[in-house]
Amino acid sequence: MKRFDVVIIGGGPGGVTTALSARNTYPEKSIALIRKEKIALIPCGIPYIFHSLKTVEDDILPDKPLEKNQVELIVDEVTDVNPVSKMIKLKSGEEVEYDKLVLAIGSKPFVPPIPGIDKDCVYFVKKDIEYLRNTKECIDKVERVAIIGGGFVGVEVADELLRKGKKVILIEKLPSLLSLSMDEEFGNMVVELMKERGAEVIAGISVKEIAGREKVEKIVLEDGREFPVDAVIVAAGYRPNIELAEKMGIKVDRRFGILVDEYMRTSIKDVFAAGDCTAKRHFLTGEYTKLMLASTAMAQGRLAGSNLFEIKVIKEFPGALGTFSTKICDTAFASVGITESDAKKAGIDYVVGTNETVDRHPGSLPNTSKIFMKLIFARYSHQLLGAQIKGGVSVGEMINMLSVMIQNRMTDMEIDTLQIGTHPLLTSSPIAYPVINATVSAIMKWYKK
Amino acid sequence: MKRFDVVIIGGGPGGVTTALSARNTYPEKSIALIRKEKIALIPCGIPYIFHSLKTVEDDILPDKPLEKNQVELIVDEVTDVNPVSKMIKLKSGEEVEYDKLVLAIGSKPFVPPIPGIDKDCVYFVKKDIEYLRNTKECIDKVERVAIIGGGFVGVEVADELLRKGKKVILIEKLPSLLSLSMDEEFGNMVVELMKERGAEVIAGISVKEIAGREKVEKIVLEDGREFPVDAVIVAAGYRPNIELAEKMGIKVDRRFGILVDEYMRTSIKDVFAAGDCTAKRHFLTGEYTKLMLASTAMAQGRLAGSNLFEIKVIKEFPGALGTFSTKICDTAFASVGITESDAKKAGIDYVVGTNETVDRHPGSLPNTSKIFMKLIFARYSHQLLGAQIKGGVSVGEMINMLSVMIQNRMTDMEIDTLQIGTHPLLTSSPIAYPVINATVSAIMKWYKK
Numbered sequence: 077m078k079r080f081d082v083v084i085i086g087g088g089p090g091g092v093t094t095a096l097s098a099r100n101t102y103p104e105k106s107i108a109l110i111r112k113e114k115i116a117l118i119p120c121g122i123p124y125i126f127h128s129l130k131t132v133e134d135d136i137l138p139d140k141p142l143e144k145n146q147v148e149l150i151v152d153e154v155t156d157v158n159p160v161s162k163m164i165k166l167k168s169g170e171e172v173e174y175d176k177l178v179l180a181i182g183s184k185p186f187v188p189p190i191p192g193i194d195k196d197c198v199y200f201v202k203k204d205i206e207y208l209r210n211t212k213e214c215i216d217k218v219e220r221v222a223i224i225g226g227g228f229v230g231v232e233v234a235d236e237l238l239r240k241g242k243k244v245i246l247i248e249k250l251p252s253l254l255s256l257s258m259d260e261e262f263g264n265m266v267v268e269l270m271k272e273r274g275a276e277v278i279a280g281i282s283v284k285e286i287a288g289r290e291k292v293e294k295i296v297l298e299d300g301r302e303f304p305v306d307a308v309i310v311a312a313g314y315r316p317n318i319e320l321a322e323k324m325g326i327k328v329d330r331r332f333g334i335l336v337d338e339y340m341r342t343s344i345k346d347v348f349a350a351g352d353c354t355a356k357r358h359f360l361t362g363e364y365t366k367l368m369l370a371s372t373a374m375a376q377g378r379l380a381g382s383n384l385f386e387i388k389v390i391k392e393f394p395g396a397l398g399t400f401s402t403k404i405c406d407t408a409f410a411s412v413g414i415t416e417s418d419a420k421k422a423g424i425d426y427v428v429g430t431n432e433t434v435d436r437h438p439g440s441l442p443n444t445s446k447i448f449m450k451l452i453f454a455r456y457s458h459q460l461l462g463a464q465i466k467g468g469v470s471v472g473e474m475i476n477m478l479s480v481m482i483q484n485r486m487t488d489m490e491i492d493t494l495q496i497g498t499h500p501l502l503t504s505s506p507i508a509y510p511v512i513n514a515t516v517s518a519i520m521k522w523y524k525k
Numbered sequence: 526m527k528r529f530d531v532v533i534i535g536g537g538p539g540g541v542t543t544a545l546s547a548r549n550t551y552p553e554k555s556i557a558l559i560r561k562e563k564i565a566l567i568p569c570g571i572p573y574i575f576h577s578l579k580t581v582e583d584d585i586l587p588d589k590p591l592e593k594n595q596v597e598l599i600v601d602e603v604t605d606v607n608p609v610s611k612m613i614k615l616k617s618g619e620e621v622e623y624d625k626l627v628l629a630i631g632s633k634p635f636v637p638p639i640p641g642i643d644k645d646c647v648y649f650v651k652k653d654i655e656y657l658r659n660t661k662e663c664i665d666k667v668e669r670v671a672i673i674g675g676g677f678v679g680v681e682v683a684d685e686l687l688r689k690g691k692k693v694i695l696i697e698k699l700p701s702l703l704s705l706s707m708d709e710e711f712g713n714m715v716v717e718l719m720k721e722r723g724a725e726v727i728a729g730i731s732v733k734e735i736a737g738r739e740k741v742e743k744i745v746l747e748d749g750r751e752f753p754v755d756a757v758i759v760a761a762g763y764r765p766n767i768e769l770a771e772k773m774g775i776k777v778d779r780r781f782g783i784l785v786d787e788y789m790r791t792s793i794k795d796v797f798a799a800g801d802c803t804a805k806r807h808f809l810t811g812e813y814t815k816l817m818l819a820s821t822a823m824a825q826g827r828l829a830g831s832n833l834f835e836i837k838v839i840k841e842f843p844g845a846l847g848t849f850s851t852k853i854c855d856t857a858f859a860s861v862g863i864t865e866s867d868a869k870k871a872g873i874d875y876v877v878g879t880n881e882t883v884d885r886h887p888g889s890l891p892n893t894s895k896i897f898m899k900l901i902f903a904r905y906s907h908q909l910l911g912a913q914i915k916g917g918v919s920v921g922e923m924i925n926m927l928s929v930m931i932q933n934r935m936t937d938m939e940i941d942t943l944q945i946g947t948h949p950l951l952t953s954s955p956i957a958y959p960v961i962n963a964t965v966s967a968i969m970k971w972y973k974k
Contacts, residue, residue: 089955089956093956097965100965100969100972101972118887118949118954120886120947120948120949121886121887121949124890124949124950128949128950129890134889135887137956141956359944369944369946370947371944371945371946371947371955372944373955374955374956375942375943375944378941378942378961379942389938389941389942391938391942393942396944397944399944399945399946400946400948401946401947401952402948402950402951403948403950408951437567437569437570438567438570438578438583438585440579441573441577442577469918469919469950469951470919470921470922471951472919472922472946472948472951472952473919473921473922473925473926474922476922476923476926476946476952477922477926477929479943479944479946480926480929480930480935480943481929483943484929484933484935486929489838489839489840490840492827492831492838493827493828493838493842494824494928494929494932495808495818495820495821495823495824495845495846495848495928496925496928497818497820497848497849497850497859497861497921497928498569498819498820498850498921499569499849499850499851499852499921500569500573500577501851501852501918502850502851502852502857502918502920502921503850503921503922503925506538506569506820507538507541507586507590507823512823512827516546516549523549523550
């Protein structure tokens with residue numbers, strides 16, 4: 077029987093970050109990380125195994141940081157945890173004792189209740205190297221692929237398959253694509269880009285049936301339309317893994333995940349949780365949210381890891397703030413915070429500012445991309461609530477700047493007078509800088525009202 | 526005689542921003558902008574007229590925003606202002622009356638006291654379209670060009686001339702390049718890049734003489750070395766334009782510029798100033814600083830423009846925070862706040878965190894660049910004081926995120942637990958995100974001390 081001061085279950089970004097933070101903060105403690113996968117993957121790289129990366133192996137999350145930080149890696153499956161005796165049972169028969177335990181047990185793909193979803197050649201986007209190898213092998217061979225789900229993962233997979241020359245049909249039951257993080261006008265831009273590349277995109281209609289004998293042969297929509305396909309990829313979101321926590325007697329919300337307090341402590345002493353498996357309230361609305369992102373998992377992991385034995389980092393987890401970015405058909409999209417549609421649903425009175433410009437100056441310089449930016453401010457408190465951008469690659473860092481603004485609860489007036497660096501070959505012109513100018517456009521709306 | 530509620534003198538980024546902010550905040554007021562140049566230029570684009578832009582005309586700052594916002598443009602030179610009668614005299618003989626006046630009269634190139642600096646074919650980087658046309662015409666024809674001054678402008682011009690196939694010698698009297706905004710190790714990276722492209726780079730030695738008959742023929746260094754050249758470009762910094770303010774009886778600091786208060790008001794009632802012409806204290810050290818940047822000018826312009834008739838934006842100008850970015854030999858460099866060397870000079874006890882990674886994940890994806898990041902934190906208060914980055918193009922927005930962090934006076938602990946978005950095709954991996962990891966590296970240094 078082995079014994080460790082700290083045991084982390086789960087080898088994704090949340091688990092690894094917890095382990096490294098624990099190592100940094102408590103150099104003298106023994107730390108182990110248990111995961112069932114022989115090889116861990118970079119979750120957000122998975123859509124890219126279909127084309128941009130040559131093989132699934134190119135998306136491996138390396139174990140080197142664990143080794144370098146004296147975190148013992150145990151590849152095994154946890155079958156049971158006794159939180160009183162603090163003993164973990166493993167599938168191999170081994171037992172591991174802990175002083176502090178962290179559940180970073182992640183999430184699994186949601187399986188929508190569509191008749192025929194269990195047919196052959198229907199795949200999910202799982203974080204499992206063997207499964208993905210099989211998926212890729214099948215997809216490589218076929219011609220027509222349906223993707224069910226038009227969130228980030230579905231759209232990224234569709235883009236990859238288009239690049240491979242596949243015939244792609246993308247189906248989203250909500251009225252627009254990426255609708256959990258971007259408003260309709262941005263979703264429509266994505267539709268346009270995908271259609272230009274030859275995809276069929278259908279939004280606002282559910283799949284009635286995945287039809288075929290053993291193997292999928294066609295997709296039948298609620299409106300009766302039928303589309304012959306050779307394979308289906310389902311990207312309909314994820315659900316938290318809560319089974320182990322429930323078995324241990326930890327309080328969970330069945331829909332949103334393991335309940336944790338401000339320092340990632342569960343309802344059982346000395347047991348913490350971090351990442352996709354936890355129930356998270358939204359940074360801005362305070363409501364439980366389905367957001368599952370590495371950025372959130374890692375912020376939680378850093379808090380959990382630092383605070384295992386004493387509260388060292390005195391900063392409660394402030395709730396999940398979705399910060400997304402992606403590149404679809406060579407155009408970058410990014411968002412943070414809440415959308416206009418979220419604000420309406422939450423009953424928040426808001427003001428929208430927009431700006432359209434280019435990301436070099438003058439715009440005649442090479443590698444210039446157009447930028448379109450939308451900012452949402454609270455009318456009452458003037459705080460920045462959300463941002464959405466379409467543009468070139470630097471949008472990936474620009475959204476992080478906007479995320480830092482929201483996390484600092486900055487107002488329109490504070491943003492308006494910021495000192496922002498610009499350079500002809502790297503950014504918009506100082507006079508056309510979109511974050512400032514979209515802010516000014518919002519100020520003028522409430523001001524002139 | 527014309528009369529305007531607001532008159533702005535100067536058509537650079539500071540002047541234009543003041544005009545637009547005044548228009549946004551005071552829709553009913555009449556506004557005029559007086560500038561002496563028929564055509565205004567984008568200041569930070571000037572180095573690129575030598576190669577990346579086809580002509581000087583490609584770097585024009587358009588007048589359209591002024592027209593669109595009903596700001597009357599008067600192209601004329603101000604010869605005198607009477608702040609008692611509030612009358613402006615113009616070279617054309619016209620007179621203009623104002624209620625509120627803003628001096629955004631900018632800066633001019635510093636002329637170092639080097640014997641021979643007045644010879645033919647010695648040029649300065651002036652914001653004057655006619656002068657630049659002549660400069661470009663001469664440089665296009667010659668083979669060997671010396672650049673005096675290894676700050677951003679000098680290095681950018683050198684890079685452009687290397688691309689044109691010129692034989693370039695760059696001379697900086699301080700021990701390393703870009704030394705006002707980056708530490709020596711970054712300056713040395715720039716030297717390496719420029720040498721690889723065939724430049725001669727000499728740092729730590731002054732120019733003793735620019736020799737030749739009428740025309741420059743050679744550069745003589747203090748150590749006796751001589752270099753034959755056909756032309757010289759001097760990029761030895763800028764000095765504030767203060768003559769008009771002095772003539773009006775406004776209090777100035779001869780070295781740093783026009784003295785202004787927290788709301789950009791000068792010592793004379795109803796006269797404001799913004800931009801390069803103002804004396805600015807540093808955001809972090811409180812000392813007067815030579816920083817002259819569009820980002821600072823525009824933040825001041827927005828404050829001045831909004832607060833001309835009443836204090837509407839209640840946020841004092843907090844001091845200048847230099848936020849720089851550039852691209853040298855296809856590698857981006859950026860910095861914000863103070864350097865390690867600045868911290869030493871100011872007697873601030875600091876901790877350095879560094880990180881090296883790649884800006885895509887996995888790093889096998891196309892268009893991946895290496896990133897090297899250095900962060901400087903105050904040991905006592907834990908605040909972020911400065912950041913320096915070498916990397917790919919998204920460094921231009923990443924430095925703005927770091928600038929927002931400094932402007933919010935964020936500490937290492939607050940940065941460590943931020944939620945930062947990442948994407949395989951756009952950013953570093955969440956586990957390798959350099960801002961977080963360099964912060965952790967700093968925390969571990971003071972923590973383990």
